Amino acid sequence: MRRKDFFCSLRILLLSGLLFQINFIYGQNSNFIPLTTAKFSIGNNAAWAQPAFNDSSWNDCKLGDTWQTQGFADYHGFAWYRIHVNIPSALKNKAVWQDSLRIFLAHVNDADETFLNGVLIGKTGAFPEDKGGYVSKWPAVRNYCLAVNNPAIFWDKENVIAVKVYDGGGSGGIFMGTPFVDMLEKFDGIDFKLSDINFNSSPRTERKLSITNKFNTTVSGVFHYRVTDEVNGKIIEQRSIPVSLAPFSVHDCSFYFPHREGIKLLYDFKENPSGKVKSFAETAPYILTPQEKLHPVINAPDVVGLHPGSPFIFRIPVSGKRPFKFTLKNLPPGLHADLHQGIITGMVKQKGNYIAKIFVKNSHGADSKSIAIKVGDRLALTPPMGWNSWNCWGLGVSYDRVKSSANALIEKGLADYGWNYINVDDGWQAKNRLASGEILPNEKFTDMKALGDELHKEGLRFGIYSSPGNSTCGGFLGSLGHERQDANTYFKWGVDYLKYDLCSYSDNVAGDTTLLAQQKPYMVMRDALKQQQRDIIYSICQYGIHDVWKWGDAMNGNLWRTTEDITDTWESLYNIGFSQTNNAAYAHPGGWNDPDMLIVGRVGWGEGLHPSNLTPHEQYTHISLWSLLSAPLLIGCDISKLDDFTLNLLKNREVIAIDQDVLGSQAIRIKNRDQIQVWQKKLHAGGRAIGIFNLSNAYKTYRFTIPNARNKSYQIRDVWAQKNIPNKSGTVVFQIPPHGVKLIKI
Template sequence: MKNNALAILLLCSFVMARAQNGKYISLNNARFSTGDNPDWKNKDFADQTWRDVKVGEVWQSQGFPDYHGFAWYRIHVKIPAALKSNSVWKDSIRIFLAHVNDVDETYFNGTLIGKTGGFPNDKGGYISKWPAVRNYCIASSNPLIKWDGENVIAVKVYDGGGSGGIFMGSPFIDMLEKFDGIEFSVSAIQFLAGQKAKRTLTLFNRFNTVISGDLRYRVVDEMYGKTISRQVIRIKVNPFESKKFILFLPHREGIKVYYDFKELSSGKAKSFTEVAPYLLTPAELLNPILNGPLVIGVHPGSPIIYKIAASGQKPMIYAVDNIPAGLSFDAKTGILTGIIDIAGNYKLILRVKNNIGSDKKELTIKIGAKLALTPPMGWNSWNCWGLNVTEEKVKSSAKAMVQSGLADYGWNYVNVDDGWQAAERSPSGKLFPNSKFADMKELGNVLHAAGLKFGIYSSPGAKTCGGFLGSLGHEKVDADTYTAWGVDYLKYDLCSYSDNTAGDTTLFAQQKPYKVMGDALKLQHRDIVYSICQYGIRDVWKWGKAMDGNLWRTTEDITDTWASLRDIGFSQADRSAYASPGGWNDPDMLIVGQVGWGENLHPSNLTPYEQYAHISLWSMLSAPMLIGCDMSKLDAFTLNLLKNREVIALDQDTLGKQAIRTVNTGGIQVWEKKLSDGGLAIGVFNLNDKYCRYNLRLTRKKNAVNIIRDVWIQKDIKKNVGSISLQVAPHGVKLLKITGS
């Protein structure tokens, strides 16, 4: 039995604990203390004076808003023997702890049952394992388990920055059943002719035993509540075997598929539900269309790199009229480079043509005091690679940005997040990259040659969130180094700086480190967009611009769940007054495509409805848009989501207004955004779990002609009306532009 239990413990990491079995035990509450003491792991330690907290919520929301470092949870739980007697397999208990940020050791009645990541004082140093799931199994015969008695699960946590603790899930204990070995996976959807789509479902058996049962699936039109098709298939899956099944689905909004596998011996079922992806953005046109912002900001005397963004059939011929003195233009690549020393507004005419047609537009280069006159757009390594980022992955991502055509729509920043720094500085204090990056200056040159911008990451503390060297005491040296490397963007992440404030949470203490680096950046003869990342502490949106910030994080880290997207995105309603050209509220990076934070790379857990709402809301908020996915795995749906020029234009609108919320009732929110062309963007968001119909009333001037355009499908849908009835998907959006009113 001992050997079998070991096998189950090893396999438990594969089990996706999204649903509990039978009479599960919820682990809702714990006793909690900051700090670290090895005695706290012991079952009989007296913790009665500790604070009670909820398990499954970050400790920052439970009275520890600025705390980062070591902390312990002690969960007292009675495990009834009936939990085992009522199960079928009776082999092992499962302890599901959801996500732990960033490192943990977990003890059961004083015995270590698992460790994930590395603590700062470990031999290998700090290794963050965000966002790995903690999922442990113990053989039911193990004497550690006190059946019908009290047990203590003690979890030692180290948080290196951002959210801390056990969260993003509902921890529980249950008995492992055979059907837990079944894992569902779906392929990237293929969109076929005739409004059809092809989906491949794969069933994996992760256990070393035969599993037999019935696979059922049902296809439903969620908008109208109608079942389109259903099927039941009896299958046997051998140990570690996989089986594939092909489904053909209608290609339209509202198609939902319910899968479940009912294991024969236990009669228990594992379920999986998905909303089938659907494309709204029309197919790309072959004739050339100029995209990207209509204005850029540059400091006098700073180098300019600007790539004309134009979609359409290649090859193309690029041209620019009215090129100012100091700039040169490469007609083959479409890249403008050079330096303008004299302040002023310089208006250029961009032209592009191919064998099918041509396009032109005016670009204004504003040489003056402001950078980031529209929100930055590009890619950041964190949500995909986490601390596993490498030079090869960055270069590959930049190449994919160009080859996928995203660069043709204005996506141009390529930002290296945490994990690039060497372990030690030179004797003079200079910072170098670690062995994963051969030459940062050469990396910058490669990006610039492609017309892309180079972003980098640091912290005002001694250490970054990932435990690498920060900039504390070396701000000017690091700023000089970034300039030498050709860096265009700096994300400056608070992390360990709080170790230096000794509990000082005053406004001055929050501002000081960002002022120091801001001053260092101002001394550079290079424009480096300054991203202040400190999670919204002390209302950073009210003072970020005074620190010379160009964008400032207003929230904790986002994750690919509806709860995270909803809580972060829709909490921005009181901040519109603080966003304008040169300074933007930043609700964190995009969570579409394949994400994983360095491990467990997976398609975003957001439904297609939620992904459309995500991009729509960020565009309405005039938020920075940084893709966070694996750029080598961009599927048709994600590309279609990121290549809608009209949605992007709302985000990049030169007026720079953040939308305001005008309606918030019954789970419906309406956000309105004034545009530079006199139009009005309106987002109608449905926060409910079911389709909702909403009647949007419009203000019209007498005798005015108004045109209502659906921005996602790029089509005028109504005109000369005072209202429009909208059917909005659950957690979805209708994004409109009103002109002529």
């Protein structure tokens, strides 16, 4: 799986009959026609665009869900949707502006051409046969508009919206939203943009907001905001502001809200003269993680693994005020440390277990920690942590963007908490291999070895992406037939991590859906990686087909994707995160279930980066659940522009420690009732980490009691707040926010 912003004058373009795509949308207007079902067929035929084509024998398909969930589980390639809909003239007559018809198709994966009654009304992305080849435009919203006098619209008659889709891999179809047809109104040009919040010690925090008119016509109305207490619904503050927005103009405003959990901010813009209201609500962000201490704190995992005879690099994660002075004792023979930067490098030739002692001090204090260095057959003894380019840059990944992310990982202190992989996802490959078959980077990456060397110099690790098929999900070169050659190249470049994404490989197995057909490409690359004298983490990405958690370890996989791609919606987070109920037994040090990358911060999959659509409550749930699941933690946002709230999520050492617990146990669900789920994870020191999740849309009270607590001494700790919770007889009453969590440790 895997849009330039283009805003223009509706009056000029639509009334002249031209077509264009807009990409701002908050929801349909009050008079609309929902599009819920379509006729569907895989394949490709130009005749299928025509309204007269007889599609009565086609499959019925629900719009809003992928075709993989509707009987085409392993299909990737071309498919068509034909949506039959009567568009009454009453829809136009009831509109205030009466300017243009909008056809909203939600998200389409990956490229589409959309026709109305045989007339092409929009195209997003490019198909394999197009000049320049396949271009994925996931996750662009398809939102096509036509002037009301466009002859392609059959008013008061049946219309056929025919959508030609090409899916290059992963999920396919029209999904992540409910398609509809409506009339565009002036207030649809109103857009709310929130600035990052700069938190400080004040009990009140400033929210800055911009109201933008994206149309070439003046829009007037009243902006109203309310600050409310989410628990009791009481209004803390509210105000109405008359606003007149000239074409393409911006109006800025600001107000304050209490800095605590449970504050909701509601915004309304009532447009004159229609009286139509555009509303937007947000849960105010709040920080739970205590402020970072000045004295040094070592945040390293308790154990690291490496192969004998392989180069080793390890940046000691230490938070606090720099500079630090490091002292190390009992390093294995062959390893040495840069005592200024705190980076361990070298090579250990003999297998064995070593206990290294790390000491660090600065002008504010000192810390020490013992780390087990296990030289043997296993890597990834704790889940990998780092950054991956896909969820922010998509196919637009480049050397500059990767280097910027690596710099930010260090400058913003994330490397001080163990985030150390910098992974280049799809889009780095040149169009053609050398005559010898060697793969090359494209013009965005002139020298991959130099990139790897730069990352290693900072103590970071270098990850890369490929596919066992002829092409990747984004249409770039895969590794089919060149597996050994590519593994050799990765070795020369200094690659430490390979994400191997199934994508087009299914095109080569002629419909063979057996387990062996799924395993074979991963066996081939497994054997190629084994020949390299380098520790390369092997990430098996094939979406959980044939219960990969049962056989990923036999492929020497260090992590294996258990689901389809994640997106920044509650529905996606819920469906993926809370479905990990049948694979806990297969997670262990060296092999981890992977429910996909993190969706916090500014994401966008290549175009139009935006703050995550998850509420703050949902983002706390996201990080808590992934840590309980012992999931790999790969940041998916633009970390060069991280705000304070997102840094708070990613720099809580106690939450990270749950994920990195040396026991390697994955949490299991122990309660699922009344929209409350409780997940419990065993910890190596004998304690337990427990997540209490509220899946409802309102605050819920939950009484938590430790069984047999009267006979033993227990301490309950709030992990996010990093403080112990006073309790009597092991009982605590929690108020849990909607889609939120209480993460505790016992």
